[in-house]
Amino acid sequence: MSHDRNDRLNYALIAVEGVDGSGKSTLARGLVDALSAGDGALLARPCREMIGVFRALVERSDDESVFYQDVVPGDLRHSLYVLEGLLQFRYQGPLFEQYDAVVFDRWFHTSAVYCGSVIDDRAWYARLADVIPRPDVLFWLRVDPDLACRRLMERGDRWTRVYSEAGLREKIERLCAGYEREMRGTGAVVLDASAEPGEVLARATAVLAERGLLVPALSESQ
Incomplete structure (x- = not known):
């Protein structure tokens, strides 16, 4: 999909991708704050409704070890996330239009990395x-698996309470390899996730300013 497909949008569409522990959510929130001039920016996430459905169907409050990702087939999740993505832009479009920018914490590359490919009717779902x-700018926080694991352990992420240290590292390594594969050829702006959060945000906002996606007043103040 070429950039001119976004000509019908009246707001800047920005997405941040990366594995758990890469600092993705921190950057997304920082970008919303940086874009707060004018009509502001909205923080959004893809596929939240279906994730909520899967959790309600599979997970239990008294057993943290059960993850919906381990029960619901990946290709089913991926296909339903595509459908929800279409509905999200269809029915939340009026909300998005109220803002100068919409910043997505994750994008649909996550589905390919975490769920695998759609198996049945692949061509139809691709259409x-x-x-x-497509985002006007897609940021990818590229992170070393060791650093991602350390950050998850420091914040007491649920994964660290279920997986062994070796199991967590194997999972993160696999997901990082998936991002290396899926982000190839996407035109994403690659950011070094090992840098301090402020440095990462400064680099990302500089990219937005270069592309004319920051309002002039904010660009001049930086």
């Missing part, structure tokens, strides 16, 4: 996915 607008 549906192509209707979803």
